[in-house]
Amino acid sequence: MKPLPELDLQERWRLLLGEAAAPSLGACGATAQGMDQALAWLYGRECEGGQASDRLDRHGGDEASSLTVPDWINAIHTLFPKETVERLERDALERYGIDELVTNPEVLQRATPNPALLQAVLRTKHLMNPQVLALARQLVAQVVKELIDKLATQVRAHFSGKRSPHQYSPRGSSAQFAARTTLQRNLKHFDPASRRLVVQQPRFHVQHRRQLEPWQVFLLVDQSGSMLGSVIHAAVTASCLWALPGIKTHLIAFDTAIVDLTDHVGDPVELLMQVQLGGGTHIAHAVGYAAERIEVPRRAIVVLISDFYEGLPEALLINQVRALTAQGSKVLGLAALDEQADPVFDRELAAKLVEAGAEVGAMTPGQLAGWLAEKLN
Structure with missing residues (x-):
């Protein structure tokens, strides 16, 4: 899990005192500004009689930026540590009654499915009652179908011959x-x-038509909260690869524990609903788990999707990658797998993995499909 942004003393006081302190303490940096906006969105309603004035489908206003409930959920999971996120969610639900995303079926029924809402659902599904969870699953299915339809065309083009x-x-x-x-x-x-x-x-x-010898492709996905976008696209990519002849696709999610989701690769909706976000990051354990399941080393590709903030001694991971490449397996490290391919990652460890024989970069799912097609042929 990537480290949380550090704030200087002035920014900490600015967050503590709120907007009223802006004339004295000045403006916050970009990160602190995002934190301030998220906190003001929730606790600023103290001035409004404790009423939850921002609804899922409400937009407008004169302020610089108006958050919706999904926007707010995604923002706090990016900006704050896990303990703070739990407190903010609890206050939103219990103190201010902002429960429409996780308890109100009517809100989910009228919500427009999109990737941001999908991420918010996956982050809060543990709070949903069974009725809302069933509707959320339908929403997840709709967004995932759109992502698969788009990617499947690119995959077919790369593997068609x-x-x-x-x-x-x-x-x-x-x-x-x-x-x-x-x-x-x-x-x-x-x-x-x-x-x-x-x-x-x-x-x-x-x-x-390309004639492929049997290959194993291991997608190892860091399921820490900051990697949620990559988790979603890894599930979609695995589903598209699973349908190709000659490729045995494994999907393995990890934090400090390892969850082998290979049996659900053909059902990305079920797969995503099983993902448990959060926790630390033990990358070396996941790579070791994949290495033990390689059948033919020279026809195996290990795709490590992570921000490379390792919780174990780095030497363990580096040695494992070196051993994999030495036996002829290919190792690709992805710092991001989404449409933006805009990575935030530990560049020092990534550089060490390159020295050990891995290729490291950030890709869109379509670019990953092209890279795999090149290596498999």
Whole structure:
């Protein structure tokens, strides 16, 4: 789990005293400003008679930024330590009655499914009663389906095969259409009077299907709270890979414990509903768990999705990665796996893993599919 941001003494007093102290103490930095906004959103309603004025579907106002309930939930899980998050959630539910996301079925029914709301649901599902949890599962399914539909197209494109540069067919899909060759073959049908080209002989690239030897792909996912976006996309990616012939996909979530979710790879909704966020990070244990399950070392890829803030001695992880690469297995470390691919990670440990033979970067799910297709072929 990545370390929490550090605040200087002035910022701490500013957070303690609230907005009234701004003229004396000045503005906060970006992190403290986010904390101040999250705290003001909750405790600022003391001036409003304790009423929860911000509802899930409410927007507007003159302030710089108006948080919705899902926005607030996602923000506090990013900005505050676990103990503080639990206190804030308890105050929101018990002190101010802000319970619409976890207790009110009508709110979930009218909510617009989107990735931010999906993250908020996964962070609060442990607070939901059975009726709300059932609705939340439907919402998760809808967002996951949209993510899979988008990624599956990219996965098929990467794994569909290579184009032959000199072979063409009169039939094919729009993605295989050979525009230049078609134009050259049909120039004789150009009508100068109407200035139109009549295409009588369309040509399409011939795709040679890739023949894959059996491979094992291990997706090891850090399930600390800061990695939730990557957890979601890892589940979706695993589901898409699971449908491909010749690839045996393993999905393993970890914090200080290890949860093998491989049996649920074909059902990403069930998989996400089982994820337990939080806790420390023992990356070496997860890598060791995967190493023990490798069948053919030279046909195994270990994809480690983590912020690389290791809770165990770093030497354990570095030695394991060195052993994996020495036996011919490929190791890819991902500091982020989401649409933004905007990582925050321990760069020093990542550099040491590169020295041990790993490749380290940040990717979108589509880029990961392309990288895997390249390595598997």
